[in-house]
Amino acid sequence: MAIPTHAPDDGFVQLLTPEGERVENSDFPLDITDDEIRALYRDLFLVRRVDAEATALQRQGELGLWAQLLGQEAAQVGAGRALVSGDMAFPTYREHGVAWCRGVDPLTLLGLFRGTTNGGWDPEEHGFALYTIVIGDQCPQAVGYAMGLQHDRAENAVMVFFGDGASSQGDVNESFIWASVFNAPVVFFCQNNQWAISEPLERQTRIPLFQRAWGFGFPGVRIDGNDVLACLAVSRHMLQRAREGAGPALIEAFTYRMGAHTTSDDPTRYRLDSDVEAWRLRDPLERVRSFLHKQQLVDQSFFTELDEEAEQLAERLRAGTRALPNPLPPDMFDHAYAEPHALVDRQRAEFSQYVAGFAPEEV
Amino acid sequence: MTQERQFCLPDVGEGLTEGEVLKWLVAVGDTVSVNQPLVEVETAKAAVELPSPYAGVVSSLHADEGQLLPVGAPLVTIGVTGEPDPPVAEAAASGSGGPVLVGYGVTESATRRRPRVAPPSPHGTDRPEAGPPGEPVKPVRHGGLEVGRAAEARFATDGEPTVVRAKPPVRRLARQLGVDLASVRPTGRDGTVSRDDVESAAALALSDASSGGGSGRPMLGDRREPVRGVTRSMAAAMTESAATIPAVTEWVEVDVTRSGALIERMRGLPEFSDSKVTPLVLVAAACLTALRREPKLNAMFDAEAGEIVHRSAVNLGIAVASDRGLVVPHVGSAEALTLAELSVALGDVVRRGRDGTAAPADLVGGTFTITNVGVFGIDGGTPMITPGQSAILAFGAWRERPWVERGQVVVRSVSTVSLSFDHRFIDGATGSRFLRDIADILEEPALLHLWA
Numbered sequence A: 001m002a003i004p005t006h007a008p009d010d011g012f013v014q015l016l017t018p019e020g021e022r023v024e025n026s027d028f029p030l031d032i033t034d035d036e037i038r039a040l041y042r043d044l045f046l047v048r049r050v051d052a053e054a055t056a057l058q059r060q061g062e063l064g065l066w067a068q069l070l071g072q073e074a075a076q077v078g079a080g081r082a083l084v085s086g087d088m089a090f091p092t093y094r095e096h097g098v099a100w101c102r103g104v105d106p107l108t109l110l111g112l113f114r115g116t117t118n119g120g121w122d123p124e125e126h127g128f129a130l131y132t133i134v135i136g137d138q139c140p141q142a143v144g145y146a147m148g149l150q151h152d153r154a155e156n157a158v159m160v161f162f163g164d165g166a167s168s169q170g171d172v173n174e175s176f177i178w179a180s181v182f183n184a185p186v187v188f189f190c191q192n193n194q195w196a197i198s199e200p201l202e203r204q205t206r207i208p209l210f211q212r213a214w215g216f217g218f219p220g221v222r223i224d225g226n227d228v229l230a231c232l233a234v235s236r237h238m239l240q241r242a243r244e245g246a247g248p249a250l251i252e253a254f255t256y257r258m259g260a261h262t263t264s265d266d267p268t269r270y271r272l273d274s275d276v277e278a279w280r281l282r283d284p285l286e287r288v289r290s291f292l293h294k295q296q297l298v299d300q301s302f303f304t305e306l307d308e309e310a311e312q313l314a315e316r317l318r319a320g321t322r323a324l325p326n327p328l329p330p331d332m333f334d335h336a337y338a339e340p341h342a343l344v345d346r347q348r349a350e351f352s353q354y355v356a357g358f359a360p361e362e363v
Numbered sequence B: 001m002t003q004e005r006q007f008c009l010p011d012v013g014e015g016l017t018e019g020e021v022l023k024w025l026v027a028v029g030d031t032v033s034v035n036q037p038l039v040e041v042e043t044a045k046a047a048v049e050l051p052s053p054y055a056g057v058v059s060s061l062h063a064d065e066g067q068l069l070p071v072g073a074p075l076v077t078i079g080v081t082g083e084p085d086p087p088v089a090e091a092a093a094s095g096s097g098g099p100v101l102v103g104y105g106v107t108e109s110a111t112r113r114r115p116r117v118a119p120p121s122p123h124g125t126d127r128p129e130a131g132p133p134g135e136p137v138k139p140v141r142h143g144g145l146e147v148g149r150a151a152e153a154r155f156a157t158d159g160e161p162t163v164v165r166a167k168p169p170v171r172r173l174a175r176q177l178g179v180d181l182a183s184v185r186p187t188g189r190d191g192t193v194s195r196d197d198v199e200s201a202a203a204l205a206l207s208d209a210s211s212g213g214g215s216g217r218p219m220l221g222d223r224r225e226p227v228r229g230v231t232r233s234m235a236a237a238m239t240e241s242a243a244t245i246p247a248v249t250e251w252v253e254v255d256v257t258r259s260g261a262l263i264e265r266m267r268g269l270p271e272f273s274d275s276k277v278t279p280l281v282l283v284a285a286a287c288l289t290a291l292r293r294e295p296k297l298n299a300m301f302d303a304e305a306g307e308i309v310h311r312s313a314v315n316l317g318i319a320v321a322s323d324r325g326l327v328v329p330h331v332g333s334a335e336a337l338t339l340a341e342l343s344v345a346l347g348d349v350v351r352r353g354r355d356g357t358a359a360p361a362d363l364v365g366g367t368f369t370i371t372n373v374g375v376f377g378i379d380g381g382t383p384m385i386t387p388g389q390s391a392i393l394a395f396g397a398w399r400e401r402p403w404v405e406r407g408q409v410v411v412r413s414v415s416t417v418s419l420s421f422d423h424r425f426i427d428g429a430t431g432s433r434f435l436r437d438i439a440d441i442l443e444e445p446a447l448l449h450l451w452a
Helices: A034-059 A073-082 A096-101 A106-114 A138-152 A170-181 A209-216 A228-243 A273-280 A284-294 A300-322 A329-333 A342-356 B146-155 B168-177 B195-211 B229-244 B257-267 B279-293 B339-355 B428-443
Strands: A088-090 A158-163 A186-192 A220-224 A249-254 B002-008 B018-024 B037-042 B047-051 B056-061 B068-070 B074-081 B247-255 B300-302 B307-309 B316-322 B325-327 B368-372 B391-395 B399-405 B408-422
Touching: A034 A073, A034 A096, A034 A106, A034 A228, A034 A284, A034 A300, A034 B047, A073 A096, A073 A158, A073 A186, A073 A228, A073 A249, A073 A284, A088 A138, A096 A106, A106 A300, A138 A158, A138 A170, A138 A186, A158 A228, A170 A186, A170 A209, A186 A209, A186 A228, A209 A220, A209 A249, A220 A228, A228 A249, A329 A342, B002 B056, B037 B074, B168 B195, B168 B229, B195 B229, B229 B325, B247 B428, B257 B279, B257 B408, B257 B428, B279 B316, B279 B339, B279 B368, B279 B391, B279 B428, B316 B339, B391 B428, B408 B428
Parallel strands: A088 A158, A158 A186, A186 A249, A220 A249, B316 B368, B368 B391
Antiparallel strands: B002 B074, B018 B037, B018 B068, B037 B047, B056 B074, B247 B408, B300 B307, B316 B325, B391 B408, B399 B408
């Protein structure tokens, strides 16, 4: 297929307009059933509810921190639903929507932000690596994993997530080179949410980010990151291409971080309300909702039931978070190595003895 | 049945210690639902709304708007009916009540307390330790590594720990401010000396030193007011300045008649129609020219690194008296501006500083400061250097004075300029040359061109 070599300045692949009108794109046709669209809306809605509840829990002192995904639901759900069994995803710390699609219980994510676990899920079981806090660090790992798939002759692909800020990191650029030179089956999925904490995009790049791909020797494409159908179609296409041995690709999902960088950040100090308002009109959920309405694919009970499901999920998260067990101090040694390790065992024993010394003596 | 649930101020921003109640969004008697916004709180990082963890009826608000609360202090009590939800985020009503934030907070204080270490007993058994009042005397058992025990035992006497507990940054601050940690009353968590403890000890030491001691003695009818906001930053900056920068001050009287005439001319020029031309503009221009000739005055002495930091630009700070107190917004890269641009920029920062609308970025990162004490009818003084900078210039009122010129007493417009500079790396010759340059320019503004 022809990868567009140059996009117009504001051009991107869009299959569903903000007004909920379906548009066709000959490069990225999407074959999708009504049920699948309904399921996508459910994903978007519940992921947003998880995000809102986690934010509230942080404000109530139940979580140490939360990185909000508000506004990026479509990018994450579209990409997440394009992955198939055996594919591997490498997230940052904000990919709650991808985690959802990979079957990671949101409550498990909250454990990480409550500080009761150092990770919480089995990456192999879910095809979803642990969250990476260090910016861009997951990219070399993802490329390494993809090269491993090549050696195994596996017919799967890797998708790695990062942001516009990370695109300036050495790790990310080195990953591009390795992936390109070794033709690794990896799709770089950049959620350009316009802000690297408080640094705007114009301080990261002089050209649209997706155009950088050509310099490294693989295709890049910009998509409407608030359009779940475009995200799904282009992700599916690029993943399939990688699985078939055609090598890496870069997807730039053009979106907007509607919330703060994390709950410790105050975006009103560095950006204008009017910008946020403009993006609110391109909301990723509203356009699907409006499409479902217009096409008469749902009735009111669909939304009512979804509301109820979301409330139940939120309640489960609230109660579940408060009930998360505190780990025992020696637990931190458990995942240092996969196999038993004599030195770690000795350190664990010494540390346990030390900790035990703090307990009041039984009389 | 109704249960009273307390919601305590959480640490909403990773390591905050306090927050100010900006605005209550509910009142006593209001029925609230889970996640309904209760209150707006401003912390050092952000203003945030706190959502209710409970559904019920608000039975009391524990703080007034404008009140500064420590993290972990009760904020609001809500009467909850029905299902008994586990009240995990509540502070222990019984006492220590640490911050409620999971992961940083203090819980189960009885078992988590650090063991106090007694000197090794001749009988080889551990000694009993007095518990909190009302609790039976408990024997103490010491665990951990032998090395740690030996080291801790060395510092311990008769059950009372004499090892001062403070975090390394606090220890460094104490060293910088010359405060003996052992003399500070600790108010931090678990009996640690906090940053505030050290700062107030330093401030007390200063005021004691200047007033001969006893300044803190209370008098009948005294009113106590919490120090916060701009005053708080001013206190910290000035304490740090006095304690860490050995500054000297010099001053000189200047005949500013020609400068006054030039300002009158500038006011009539179309280039300056966008701004109000004030003496500050010429003083600033004189400083910028003098800084080019003596760039050390724009550098910074980094004692910790043992290095002098030469700045790539002059971020010219202007001390402004606002309603909230002293603020020092700056004009960034002022050396690159034309005189007309400088005039507009100065007008801008002064106005924004006064209105309290200066952007946070305008308030940090200044490299040199000018303070206009003349507006208060003052001639000169010993201005204090802003930490992170090396010099500050005070310029006084412009007044008509008798002045001797070529053996004749004439009436001239005269002003005083006073300069404080960091004597650790700026010697008297350099500081004097710099001040003389400024004086020469103000006496003969044509030098702005000659030295440009």
